[in-house]
């Protein structure tokens with residue numbers, strides 16, 4: 001397989017997240033805007049159940065705006081509430097609070113109808129590692145982030161942070177596991193840095209990334225690595241050419257391909273190869289399976 005990683009104990013993880021979800025009224029599911037399909041948890045609908053649920057495409061600053069629009073339309077057609085944000089800069093965070101407040105209005109109305117004294121609506125952020133959960137929590141909590149639990153003499157624990165007029169956020173995110181049984185998704189998770197660099201096969205991941213960059217914007221590759229257009233024709237040669245231009249040479253003038261792969265990967269992650277969305281909305285959402293052990 002592309003990715004060698006054994007998450008284990010998934011049933012236990014599902015149970016734990018379900019316990020978290022029980023405590024809230026609305027669920028915020030964070031996805032990476034570059035990989036909205038690959039960054040989704042395989043059992044998210046089971047975990048969320050019937051709770052109102054908003055999909056947030058985070059890191060929209062790193063994705064292709066056209067693709068983000070297409071993904072937003074896709075989720076909307078599926079009947080989902082969806083919003084693209086950039087939690088690092090805070091762009092879209094206000095709209096997120098508003099959207100969650102809108103989603104929770106029917107709940108408040110129900111409470112009022114039943115004569116229940118309304119309390120704050122509660123929400124939680126769920127998502128796979130590295131999707132930006134902590135960044136978003138910290139931004140939303142803002143000044144309210146001075147938590148009693150951080151003070152000496154208090155045990156650190158979960159807390160509700162007020163993020164809207166009638167809205168509280170659990171300051172601990174729900175960590176979901178990524179879709180590693182789908183090898184195409186796993187490779188894309190690796191490209192974006194969602195899974196640790198030492199658990200996947202760099203060669204096959206980079207083969208896929210280079211192909212996608214080349215298909216999306218060959219000119220960027222040509223400019224970035226000062227290539228001749230014909231050097232793009234052969235995928236085997238392409239990496240070697242890049243390595244040569246970048247001086248990734250070992251003795252005898254042989255190109256250190258692994259070094260070249262790392263350079264291209266870093267360039268993708270640092271926006272040097274454009275804002276490339278890796279998951280296509282019209283792509284077949286097949287699961288490319290490989291043997292994986294849990």
Ligand code: G4P
Nearest residue numbers: 058059060061085086087088129130131132133134135136
């Ligand atoms: P997690 O809790 O879901 O595991 O994710 P976390 O907030 O730790 O964020 C993971 C990385 O993603 C961090 O980068 C964070 O800054 C970055 N990030 C989060 N949201 C956004 C976003 O909307 N846009 C962009 N461009 N980046 C985002 P890092 O390199 O680990 O840390 P740092 O160097 O940025 O501090």
